[in-house]
Amino acid sequence: MYACTQFLVSCDSSKKNATLLTIDMIVPVTLLVLSLFCLAVFRRTIRRARAPASLRQPTVEIRDAAAAHRALVSYADAFLNRPAVLPFTGPGRRRSDNLTTVPYGPQWRVFRRNLTGGILHPSRVSLLAPLQQKAVEALVADITARGAGEVVVRDVVHDALFPLAARLCFGDDIGERHVRALQRVLQEFVLDVAVKDFAGSMLLRLVHWWRLRRFAASRRRQAEVFLPLIAARPRTNHGDSGLIRPYVDSLLDLRVPVGDDADDAGGEGKEGHHSDHALTDDEMVGLVSEFLGGGTESVVSCVEWTLAHLVIQPDVQNKLRREIVDGERLCDDRGSTSPYLRAVILESLRMHPPVPLTMREVRSPQALEDLSLPAEGARVHFILGHIGRDGKAWTDPDEFRPERFMPGGEAESVGPLPGPKEVRMMPFGAGRRFCPGMGLGMAHAGLFVAAVVREFEWAPAASGGVDLTELDGFFKMMRTPLRARATPRRASK
Numbered sequence: 492m493y494a495c496t497q498f499l500v501s502c503d504s505s506k507k508n509a510t511l512l513t514i515d516m517i518v519p520v521t522l523l524v525l526s527l528f529c530l531a532v533f534r535r536t537i538r539r540a541r542a543p544a545s546l547r548q549p550t551v552e553i554r555d556a557a558a559a560h561r562a563l564v565s566y567a568d569a570f571l572n573r574p575a576v577l578p579f580t581g582p583g584r585r586r587s588d589n590l591t592t593v594p595y596g597p598q599w600r601v602f603r604r605n606l607t608g609g610i611l612h613p614s615r616v617s618l619l620a621p622l623q624q625k626a627v628e629a630l631v632a633d634i635t636a637r638g639a640g641e642v643v644v645r646d647v648v649h650d651a652l653f654p655l656a657a658r659l660c661f662g663d664d665i666g667e668r669h670v671r672a673l674q675r676v677l678q679e680f681v682l683d684v685a686v687k688d689f690a691g692s693m694l695l696r697l698v699h700w701w702r703l704r705r706f707a708a709s710r711r712r713q714a715e716v717f718l719p720l721i722a723a724r725p726r727t728n729h730g731d732s733g734l735i736r737p738y739v740d741s742l743l744d745l746r747v748p749v750g751d752d753a754d755d756a757g758g759e760g761k762e763g764h765h766s767d768h769a770l771t772d773d774e775m776v777g778l779v780s781e782f783l784g785g786g787t788e789s790v791v792s793c794v795e796w797t798l799a800h801l802v803i804q805p806d807v808q809n810k811l812r813r814e815i816v817d818g819e820r821l822c823d824d825r826g827s828t829s830p831y832l833r834a835v836i837l838e839s840l841r842m843h844p845p846v847p848l849t850m851r852e853v854r855s856p857q858a859l860e861d862l863s864l865p866a867e868g869a870r871v872h873f874i875l876g877h878i879g880r881d882g883k884a885w886t887d888p889d890e891f892r893p894e895r896f897m898p899g900g901e902a903e904s905v906g907p908l909p910g911p912k913e914v915r916m917m918p919f920g921a922g923r924r925f926c927p928g929m930g931l932g933m934a935h936a937g938l939f940v941a942a943v944v945r946e947f948e949w950a951p952a953a954s955g956g957v958d959l960t961e962l963d964g965f966f967k968m969m970r971t972p973l974r975a976r977a978t979p980r981r982a983s984k
C-alpha cells in the first residue's frame with residue numbers, strides 16, 4: 492500500500508491529482524474489506540440459523556381428494572405432525588410451541604383439551620351470544636355510517652371481528668385501546684411471516700435466516716403487547732364462574748408435561764410419566780397469537796370471498812336474503828337452521844379455503860412405502876384449494892353454486908369436515924390435527940354474512956368489478972381487496 496502511494500505521488504507532479512488517485516484506491520479497497528467482513532458475519536449468521544431438518548426434506552404436494560383421503564384418513568397415524576417451518580429451538584433454549592406446532596403427544600393433548608374443553612366447548616356457545624351480537628351490531632353500524640358508499644369489506648369485517656376474538660381471549664373488560672394495539676401487532680405478524688417454499692440450499696438458508704429475523708422481531712412486539720395484559724389478569728378465581736372464561740385465564744392455570752418430544756406419539760394417559768410446568772412467556776405468546784390470528788384472519792377471508800361471489804351473483808344474494816328475512820333464522824353453531832346460508836358458506840370454503848395449505852411430516856417407513864413417498868421421509872403439503880376443485884370429485888368445480896350442498900345436490904351430505912369414507916373438500920383440514928375452531932369459525936362466518944346480507948344490498952363498486960384472483964400467504968386473500976357498494980335495505984324498502 493505504501494509503495495503504491497509512493498508510485499502515484501512520484502508519477503504525478505500535482506498534489507491535487509496525487510490526492511485524488513490515492514482516494515481512488517482507498518475507496519475500493521475499503522469497500523472490499525468491508526464486503527469481506529460483512530460476508531464473514533453473514534455466513535456465520537446463516538450457519539447458526541440452519542434451516543430445520545424438515546425444511547431440507549423432499550416436499551411432496553397432494554392436490555387431489557382421493558390422495559388426501561388415503562393419506563390423512565387411511566394412514567392417519569403416520570400424519571400426526573407438522574414439519575417445523577420456523578425454528579422454535581435455539582442454543583440453550585427450550586422448545587416453545589403452540590398447538591399448531593407442537594408434536595403429537597401429551598403436550599398436544601393438554602393444549603388441545605384446554606381449548607376445546609374451554610372456550611370452544613359447545614356448551615359455551617350460548618354464553619358467547621351477547622358478545623357475538625355486539626360484534627355484528629358494530630359491523631352493521633360501521634357500514635351504515637358510510638351512507639350508501641363503498642366499503643372495503645376486509646377492513647370493516649376485521650374491525651368488527653377482532654374485538655370479539657380479543658374479548659374471548661382477554662376478557663370482556665379489555666379496553667378499546669388495547670384491542671387496537673393487539674390488532675396492529677397481529678396484522679403485522681400475518682403480513683410479515685408469509686410461508687413460502689424455496690428449494691436449493693443457499694437460497695433456502697438465506698430465506699430462512701431472513702424469515703427467522705422477521706419472525707423473532709414480530710414475536711418480540713407481540714410479547715410487548717400481550718404480556719402486560721396477561722400480567723394484569725387477576726391471579727385468583729380462575730375457576731369457571733359460569734360466565735365466559737377468557738382463554739388467557741385457562742392458560743394461566745394450565746400445567747403442561749415436560750419432556751414431550753416428537754417421537755412420543757403415545758396413547759392417552761401417558762401424561763402421568765412427565766413432570767408438569769406452568770407455561771413460559773414464549774408459550775403463552777405463541778398460544779395467544781394462534782388464538783387471535785386463527786380466530787380472525789380465516790373468518791375474515793371466508794366472509795370476503797363469500798361476499799365477492801354474492802356481489803357477482805345477485806340471484807344467489809337475493810335467494811339468501813329471502814331465506815334469512817323469511818325465517819329470521821340465524822346460523823347456530825352448526826349452521827343447521829339456515830340451510831342455504833350454510834350451503835353458501837360451504838361453497839365459499841370449497842373454492843377459497845382460507846388456509847391455503849396444510850402440512851405434515853411423515854417418517855413412518857410403512858406409510859412412506861405404501862404411499863410411494865421418498866424413503867428418507869417427506870414433508871407433505873395438502874393444497875386445499877386444489878382438493879376442493881378436484882374435477883374428479885366435483886361437477887363444474889370452478890363455478891360458485893351453493894345448490895350443490897342443498898338436498899338433492901351432488902354434495903348434499905358433504906360438511907366442513909371430511910367423514911371417514913371420502914374427502915371431497917377439507918377447508919378445516921382432516922385427520923387428528925383438524926381445526927378445533929371449526930364450529931366457532933363456521934358460526935362467525937354465518938353470523939356476519941347473514942347480518943350484512945339482511946341489512947344491505949351489495950353491488951360492485953363504481954370503480955370496477957370484482958377480481959377473484961387469489962393471493963396465498965398465511966391465508967388465502969383476494970389479491971385486490973373487495974370494494975363493494977352497500978345500500979341499506981331498510982331505506983330502500
Ligand code: HEM
Nearest residue numbers: 590591785786789846849918919920921924925926928932
Ligand atoms: C373459517 C375459519 C377457520 C378455518 C378455515 C380454519 C382452518 C384451519 C386449518 C386448515 C387447519 C389445519 C388443519 C390440519 O392440518 O389438518 C387449522 C388448524 C387449527 N386451527 Fe383453524 N380455522 C378456522 C378457524 C379457527 C378458529 C376460530 C380457531 C381458534 C379460535 C382456530 C384454531 C386452530 C388451531 C389451534 C389449529 C391447530 C390444531 C392442531 O394442530 O391440533 N381455527 N385451522
